[in-house]
Amino acid sequence: MSRSTIEGATDKVSPKCGDVGVYMPGKTIKAASNRPEVGQEQLGRSNHWEVRPQEQAYAYLPDPGNKSEIENRYGKRIDLVELTDNPVGRSLFINGNPEVGTNPDRNKQHGFFFTADNCIGCHACESACSEKNDNPAHLAFRSVGYVEGGTYPDHKRMNISMACNHCDDPVCLKGCPTRAYTKHAEYGAVLQDPETCFGCGYCTWVCPYNAPQLDPVEGRVSKCNMCVDRLEVGLKPACVSACLGNALDFGVIENTPENREQCKTTIPGFPSPEITQPNIRFQQTKSLPEEMTRTDDMPVKYCKGSDGQYRPKVDQKVGKKIYWNLPKLNSRENPLVLFTLLVQAALGTFIIPFSGALFGVETFKLFMASNLFLPLVLLSLGMTSLGLFMSVTHLGRPFRFYRGFNNLRYSPMSREGFGLALFSAFLGLTALLLAPSNLWVNTMLTSLGLDLTLLTSTLPLENGVVITGLLASASGLAGLYYMNQCYQIKARPFWNHWQTATSFVGNSLSLGAMVSCMVMLLSTAVEPLPLMRAVQAFGFIFTAGLVIEAVGLIGHNRTFNRSEDEGGAAHYIQCTSFGKTYLLRNVLLAVNILAASGLLLAGFLEVSESPASQSIANEPLYLIAWASVSLINLITAMIGRALFYNLVIPTTMPGAFFWKNKGFEQHARDIGLADNPATGVAPLAH
Incomplete structure (x- = not known):
C-alpha cells in the first residue's frame, strides 16, 4: 500500500x-x-x-x-x-x-x-x-x-x-x-x-x-x-x-x-x-x-478574564527573596551548555579571521597567509568535534546519533546537526588544502622523506582554501541559524524570544574573537605580525559581541517583566531563586563591556599618536587586561547558558502535589525517598 x-x-x-x-x-x-x-x-x-x-x-x-x-x-x-x-x-x-x-x-x-x-x-x-x-x-x-x-x-x-x-x-x-x-x-x-x-x-x-x-x-x-x-x-x-x-x-x-x-x-x-x-x-x-492555582511547584496560576476564559498569571510562590542556588545550575543539560558554547566559539574562531581576510583587512590577510592559520582551522575543527561529542553524550542512546539526520525536511534539530557536520567536514578539507603549503608540515614530511613541492606548484591550493572556507562558513552559519530555531518553541515562551538569537550570535563573536586573538598572539612568537592591529581588530569584534548579547538581555527582561505567562514565571524564578546569580551575570557583562570599550579607546589613542610604531607603551599590561576581560566573559557565558537551560518553564499541564511535580521529585531525591521505585521518581541515570 x-x-x-x-x-x-x-x-x-x-x-x-x-x-x-x-x-x-x-x-x-x-x-x-x-x-x-x-x-x-x-x-x-x-x-x-x-x-x-x-x-x-x-x-x-x-x-x-x-x-x-x-x-x-x-x-x-x-x-x-x-x-x-x-x-x-x-x-x-x-x-x-x-x-x-x-x-x-x-x-x-x-x-x-x-x-x-x-x-x-x-x-x-x-x-x-x-x-x-x-x-x-x-x-x-x-x-x-x-x-x-x-x-x-x-x-x-x-x-x-x-x-x-x-x-x-x-x-x-x-x-x-x-x-x-x-x-x-x-x-x-x-x-x-x-x-x-x-x-x-x-x-x-x-x-x-x-x-x-x-x-x-x-x-x-x-x-x-x-x-x-x-x-x-x-x-x-x-x-x-x-x-x-x-x-x-x-x-x-x-x-x-x-x-x-x-x-x-x-x-x-x-x-x-x-x-x-x-x-x-x-x-x-x-x-x-475567579482564580485557580496549581498545587505543583510551578509558579503559574490561572485567572478568569472578562470573556470567561482562564489565562495564566505569575504565581509568586517563593516570594521576592533572592538566592544564589549555584549548585542547581548543574543539571542533565550540562552537555548542551558545553555543546552550544563550544560550537559557537568554533564558528567565530574560524569565520572572523577568514571573512576578514576575504574583505581585505590587512591584519587578517597576513594571518591567513601565515603558518598559524592551519592550527587555527584545526582548533576550530577540534572545538566543533568536541561540541558535537558533548551533544551525543546527551542522548539516551548515543550510539544511534546517526539517526539525527532522518528528518531534514521538518526538524530544526536535524538541520542544525547537518549544518554543523558539514562545517566540520569543510574545515577538514580546508586543513588538508592548507597542509602542503605550511612550513611546519613540510619540515616534518621532509624529515620523513616526503616532498610536497610538486603538489603545491601544480595545484591551485589557495583557491581551494577559499572555496572550502566559504562552504564551511555558509554551513556553519546555517547550523547556527537552526540552532536558534531549535529553541523558538511556542511551548517554552522563555526561549521563544529574539534574545536567544542575540545570545548565540553574541557568544560566537565574543568567544570566537577571544580564541582567534589568542592564536594570533601565539603566532607572534614565531612570525612577525602587526600585533596591536590584530588585538584592536579582535577587541572591536569582541566588544560588539558583548553589546549584542546585552541588547538581547535588556529586551528579554523588558518583555518578561510585563509577561504573565510561563515565560514571565521563568523570569520570576530567574529574579528570585537564582536572583543573585542572575545579577552577577549581568554585572559581569556590564563591567566587561565598559572594560573592553576602555581598552579599545586607550589602544586607539596610543596607536594614533605614534602610527609609525603601531605599538602601545605597556603592551604586557595591555594584553593582561584583555586576557582578564576574556576570562570574565568565559565565566559570564557559562553562567548565562546554564541559566538558559535551567530556568525555562513549559506550557505544560498541571501536576498534582506529588505526581508530576518537579519540586516533590527533587525533595524525594534529597531525602532518599526516590530510592524506593514505588515512589515513581525516575533515577537521574541520564
Missing part, C-alpha cells in the same frame, strides 16, 4: 501500524463484537485484542452514524479516507496480524472528550494505561493533575486527565530528528516508535501537554498510542473504559458524546490549542473561582 498525505502534519503515513512498535503483544483469538449483545459470536473481525466475554457497554466505541462532521473547527478534514490511495483492503498489521479491520470509522479523526465536572481524581485511567502498556512506576502516558481555588467553605478543585491529544499539527512529529513519529490516516493517531528514538528528548520540549515521556532508564521516549489495537475491535482506549466517573470519553472528533452539552477546546490549565490543534474536547459547566 502506498503512503498517504495528512494535511498539516507530514507527507507520509505508515502503511503498517505494527511497524511503529509501541503496541503490547496481544493474543490472536476470535474477537468480540462491538455490540455487547453479540458476545464472541461475531466472525470476520480483526483479531488484535482479547475482548473479555462480558465486556460492559460503555467500553465500546459509539456509532456516530451520519452525525459526523466533514471538518473540525480548525478546518482540517475529519474523514481521512479521501487522503489515502487505497482505502479498501488496507491492513494495519497490528501485533503482526494482517487481517483488515471492519470499523467503518477507522479513517476518521478520533479524539478524547473530557468532562471535568465528572472527574473524581481516582487515577484509574492512569493505572489502566500503565497496565496495558506495561509502564514502569516513574512513567505514565496519561496523568491526572489538578488546579484549585476559593476559600473554605467554598473551596473547589478541578481535576484534569491528560495524555497525547493526537493533534492535527503535531509539533512532536515535526521536531523529532529521527522520524520516530507518524500521523496515521487510521483514527488520526499520532504514533511513535521507541526503537527508532535515540532519546534526545526534543519532542518533550515542543509538546505543550507533556505527552511524550522520556524514560531516563531506557534512554528513549514513548507515549500514548490511542490504543489503536483496541479500536480495531470496537473497544475504546483502556483509560476511557476504566474511568469510574464517566469523565473520559472517546470517538470521532467533534461528535459530542451522549448526555454532554459542551464541546470546548480549552479548560483552565490547558495550554492554547492554537499551538498544535489538539484532538481533545472539554466540558466544564460547574462554576469555578
Whole structure:
C-alpha cells in the first residue's frame, strides 16, 4: 500500500501500524463484537485484542452514524479516507496480524472528550494505561493533575486527565530528528516508535501537554498510542473504559458524546490549542473561582478574564527573596551548555579571521597567509568535534546519533546537526588544502622523506582554501541559524524570544574573537605580525559581541517583566531563586563591556599618536587586561547558558502535589525517598 498525505502534519503515513512498535503483544483469538449483545459470536473481525466475554457497554466505541462532521473547527478534514490511495483492503498489521479491520470509522479523526465536572481524581485511567502498556512506576502516558481555588467553605478543585491529544499539527512529529513519529490516516493517531528514538528528548520540549515521556532508564521516549489495537475491535482506549466517573470519553472528533452539552477546546490549565490543534474536547459547566492555582511547584496560576476564559498569571510562590542556588545550575543539560558554547566559539574562531581576510583587512590577510592559520582551522575543527561529542553524550542512546539526520525536511534539530557536520567536514578539507603549503608540515614530511613541492606548484591550493572556507562558513552559519530555531518553541515562551538569537550570535563573536586573538598572539612568537592591529581588530569584534548579547538581555527582561505567562514565571524564578546569580551575570557583562570599550579607546589613542610604531607603551599590561576581560566573559557565558537551560518553564499541564511535580521529585531525591521505585521518581541515570 502506498503512503498517504495528512494535511498539516507530514507527507507520509505508515502503511503498517505494527511497524511503529509501541503496541503490547496481544493474543490472536476470535474477537468480540462491538455490540455487547453479540458476545464472541461475531466472525470476520480483526483479531488484535482479547475482548473479555462480558465486556460492559460503555467500553465500546459509539456509532456516530451520519452525525459526523466533514471538518473540525480548525478546518482540517475529519474523514481521512479521501487522503489515502487505497482505502479498501488496507491492513494495519497490528501485533503482526494482517487481517483488515471492519470499523467503518477507522479513517476518521478520533479524539478524547473530557468532562471535568465528572472527574473524581481516582487515577484509574492512569493505572489502566500503565497496565496495558506495561509502564514502569516513574512513567505514565496519561496523568491526572489538578488546579484549585476559593476559600473554605467554598473551596473547589478541578481535576484534569491528560495524555497525547493526537493533534492535527503535531509539533512532536515535526521536531523529532529521527522520524520516530507518524500521523496515521487510521483514527488520526499520532504514533511513535521507541526503537527508532535515540532519546534526545526534543519532542518533550515542543509538546505543550507533556505527552511524550522520556524514560531516563531506557534512554528513549514513548507515549500514548490511542490504543489503536483496541479500536480495531470496537473497544475504546483502556483509560476511557476504566474511568469510574464517566469523565473520559472517546470517538470521532467533534461528535459530542451522549448526555454532554459542551464541546470546548480549552479548560483552565490547558495550554492554547492554537499551538498544535489538539484532538481533545472539554466540558466544564460547574462554576469555578475567579482564580485557580496549581498545587505543583510551578509558579503559574490561572485567572478568569472578562470573556470567561482562564489565562495564566505569575504565581509568586517563593516570594521576592533572592538566592544564589549555584549548585542547581548543574543539571542533565550540562552537555548542551558545553555543546552550544563550544560550537559557537568554533564558528567565530574560524569565520572572523577568514571573512576578514576575504574583505581585505590587512591584519587578517597576513594571518591567513601565515603558518598559524592551519592550527587555527584545526582548533576550530577540534572545538566543533568536541561540541558535537558533548551533544551525543546527551542522548539516551548515543550510539544511534546517526539517526539525527532522518528528518531534514521538518526538524530544526536535524538541520542544525547537518549544518554543523558539514562545517566540520569543510574545515577538514580546508586543513588538508592548507597542509602542503605550511612550513611546519613540510619540515616534518621532509624529515620523513616526503616532498610536497610538486603538489603545491601544480595545484591551485589557495583557491581551494577559499572555496572550502566559504562552504564551511555558509554551513556553519546555517547550523547556527537552526540552532536558534531549535529553541523558538511556542511551548517554552522563555526561549521563544529574539534574545536567544542575540545570545548565540553574541557568544560566537565574543568567544570566537577571544580564541582567534589568542592564536594570533601565539603566532607572534614565531612570525612577525602587526600585533596591536590584530588585538584592536579582535577587541572591536569582541566588544560588539558583548553589546549584542546585552541588547538581547535588556529586551528579554523588558518583555518578561510585563509577561504573565510561563515565560514571565521563568523570569520570576530567574529574579528570585537564582536572583543573585542572575545579577552577577549581568554585572559581569556590564563591567566587561565598559572594560573592553576602555581598552579599545586607550589602544586607539596610543596607536594614533605614534602610527609609525603601531605599538602601545605597556603592551604586557595591555594584553593582561584583555586576557582578564576574556576570562570574565568565559565565566559570564557559562553562567548565562546554564541559566538558559535551567530556568525555562513549559506550557505544560498541571501536576498534582506529588505526581508530576518537579519540586516533590527533587525533595524525594534529597531525602532518599526516590530510592524506593514505588515512589515513581525516575533515577537521574541520564
